[in-house]
Amino acid sequence: MPLLAAKGDFLLVDYTLKDKDTGEVLDTTSREVAEKAGLRRDVVYEPKLVILGAGWLIKGLEEALEGMKEGEEKELEIPPEKAYGERDPSKVRIVAARELSRKGITPRVGTRVEIDGQFAIIRQVGSGRVILDFNHPLAGRTLLGNVKIVRVVKDTTEKIRELLHSRIPGVPKELFQITLLDGTAVIEIPEEARTLEGLPFVKRGVVRSIEQYIPEIYTVQFTETYVIKKPEPPKKEEGKKAEEKPAEEKKTPRRAARKKSSKE
Known part of the structure; x- marks a missing residue:
């Protein structure tokens, strides 16, 4: 079932x-x-x-x-x-346009802006005033x-792989090599993910999720392997040394052509 x-x-x-x-x-x-x-x-x-x-x-x-x-x-x-x-009507506020200008914000209706760590949508602009809506859109x-x-x-390995992929969706999940051994998860970061902006935050987020939801894992290690130079493939063993050439047959020296005698 x-x-x-x-x-x-x-x-x-x-x-x-x-x-x-x-x-x-x-x-x-x-x-x-x-x-x-x-x-x-x-x-x-x-x-x-x-x-x-x-x-x-x-x-x-x-x-x-x-x-x-x-x-x-x-x-x-x-x-x-x-x-x-x-x-929530209390999350709709009116502020002076110059206050936004001092923050480098040009007021435009419909624009989403960040004010003191909170996000708001500009609903109305006019008469030097701006209406900000801090409700969720x-x-x-x-x-x-x-x-x-x-x-x-x-599967524990698949759980960790999915956690990584959820935070780095642009990198194929199959590229993350994960090894589990005695409560330790060793995660090899593939080359495609090493230069991503925010990778340290991704790692911390994955570790927090593992700590909270995968209790059988006690330690997490991230590794990176760099291949500096690929080893050359071993050369095939050369064939046996060329066999010694058989001794050339001794040539029988030709007899010098006998000069015809003038008497003949």
Whole structure:
């Protein structure tokens, strides 16, 4: 009997989220759906790694996944409180345009800006004032969701490989070589990932996830191998030394032609 998904499980999940009122596709793991909806093309669309209970998905999707089986698919409606929250009027603020200018921000309606570590959308500009909305862009929306558990990841090596791939999707997961030995995970960073910006943060994130969700691993080592010069292939053993040439037959010296005698 297939096991039911529970908190702490590593799942590869396909999902699509739409706005209930407009039908607009807001998020998806499907390339086909993304292309039809005109979403970004520079994103890797594939089943997403989810550690159930880690808060990597909105609450409504996580609750739907719990108790599902591998291969099971579900349609659901997600209210705002289990999606991106209700709109909070107190998060809409009015600031002076010159205050933004001092921060190097040119106020334009619809622009997403960062103010004191918080993100906001500029809703209105006029009379020297700017209205900033610090609510989540999808706050207040009811969503329609489709979710499927593509695979339950059980092998420890595969769990670590999926953790790496979720943070470095542009590098094929097969390139990460992972060795497990007595509670230690040795991870070989492939050449394709060594120069990526933010690699130290990726490593720390992977270590934290392993610490929290893979209790059988006590130590993590990251290694990099550089091949400076490839060894030349061994030369084939030369054939036996050329056999000595057989001694040339002694030539029988020709007799000197006898001169004809003048008397003859």
